[in-house]
Amino acid sequence: MQRRNLDAYLGLIVSTWTLSVILIYAKYGLTQTSLYSNDQDVHLGILNQYLPQEGIIFRLEEIISRRYLVTLPVYYLSKIGLNGILLFKFQQLVYLILIYRFGRRFLERNSVRVQWWHLVFFCGPIIIFMSTLALRDLAIGFFTLLLVLEPNPATKLCGFVGTLLLRPHLAVALLVGYLVSRIYGYIRPKFYFVAIFFFTIAIYWFGTISYFLGSSIQTGTPIRNPINVFTQYKFTRMAANMLGIQFLTLDESVVDASTLTLLLSRIIFIDTWLIPALFLVFLVQQSKHFTHLRVQIYFAFIFFYGLTSQTPWNSSRQNIPFLISMGLLAVVGIESRRQTTTLDFVS
Numbered sequence: 211m212q213r214r215n216l217d218a219y220l221g222l223i224v225s226t227w228t229l230s231v232i233l234i235y236a237k238y239g240l241t242q243t244s245l246y247s248n249d250q251d252v253h254l255g256i257l258n259q260y261l262p263q264e265g266i267i268f269r270l271e272e273i274i275s276r277r278y279l280v281t282l283p284v285y286y287l288s289k290i291g292l293n294g295i296l297l298f299k300f301q302q303l304v305y306l307i308l309i310y311r312f313g314r315r316f317l318e319r320n321s322v323r324v325q326w327w328h329l330v331f332f333c334g335p336i337i338i339f340m341s342t343l344a345l346r347d348l349a350i351g352f353f354t355l356l357l358v359l360e361p362n363p364a365t366k367l368c369g370f371v372g373t374l375l376l377r378p379h380l381a382v383a384l385l386v387g388y389l390v391s392r393i394y395g396y397i398r399p400k401f402y403f404v405a406i407f408f409f410t411i412a413i414y415w416f417g418t419i420s421y422f423l424g425s426s427i428q429t430g431t432p433i434r435n436p437i438n439v440f441t442q443y444k445f446t447r448m449a450a451n452m453l454g455i456q457f458l459t460l461d462e463s464v465v466d467a468s469t470l471t472l473l474l475s476r477i478i479f480i481d482t483w484l485i486p487a488l489f490l491v492f493l494v495q496q497s498k499h500f501t502h503l504r505v506q507i508y509f510a511f512i513f514f515y516g517l518t519s520q521t522p523w524n525s526s527r528q529n530i531p532f533l534i535s536m537g538l539l540a541v542v543g544i545e546s547r548r549q550t551t552t553l554d555f556v557s
Contacts, residue, residue, distance in 0.1 A: 417516015
């Protein structure tokens with residue numbers, strides 16, 4: 211019965227996706243690529259201009275910048291007459307289903323009897339919404355899930371390569387988070403909170419420097435010093451970013467919708483703030499199980515924020531890879547706490 215209910219949820223996701231894609235096209239028509247993010251126009255340009263004119267060039271720089279991992283499958287399928295934008299959206303739906311399957315597998319592997327409300331934490335409203343757009347975020351989220359939560363080394367390598375090819379600085383952030391989590395294995399429990407504080411400052415600072423280091427490697431320009439690193443605004447933006455309300459710290463040149471509209475949208479996209487809030491609760495509780503994974507994701511996020519803090523651009527969709535892994539670990543934390551409470555009550 212439980213499995214049928216979960217599969218019914220997946221059927222509901224597919225039905226919602228189909229209806230949403232139809233409504234988006236009915237309302238916006240050919241301008242639908244301007245909805246939410248201009249990255250959809252970027253993908254359309256790669257599909258209709260760059261690839262037909264320049265051809266496929268297998269250099270690492272081209273593979274990354276032209277997002278071959280998501281654009282080439284669409285390019286080849288479009289050759290038989292299928293609509294490119296619809297193919298991009300369908301591709302994101304496929305990655306959503308893969309996230310659903312692998313997320314369930316992770317929970318079941320950790321003795322969690324999956325229930326429908328668990329799905330809000332890794333296949334919730336923001337994930338479903340992103341599947342209706344011609345972006346790459348769910349592909350990145352899936353490969354990040356493989357890298358962080360799958361136990362098989364070959365699968366982890368696949369996740370790392372996929373993440374690297376679609377968002378290189380995220381792959382670097384996850385690597386930094388992993389190294390920090392290894393260091394945490396040598397820290398005594400009584401120093402756990404102190405270490406979190408000082409590592410947060412250090413990793414954030416390292417991220418700001420890495421932004422200009424990466425820019426120098428990519429473009430050959432001289433390395434610049436980070437701008438306004440230790441200011442109240444930057445740390446406020448960090449906290450807002452973690453809780454999915456970063457739009458409160460950005461100006462009108464970055465955010466199109468009104469603040470009221472965005473705040474009301476958080477009622478629908480509850481996962482954007484509920485997941486990180488619960489994740490932080492379990493992080494500071496220092497539970498014995500999965501502490502290293504929570505530490506890895508947290509400091510990967512802090513490093514990633516350090517990078518983005520040197521730009522005016524930041525949105526919830528950039529956090530999706532973190533939200534999926536945070537959400538799954540939050541579910542494990544919730545169920546572990548419930549089992550512990552039940553055992554204590556019985557005893």
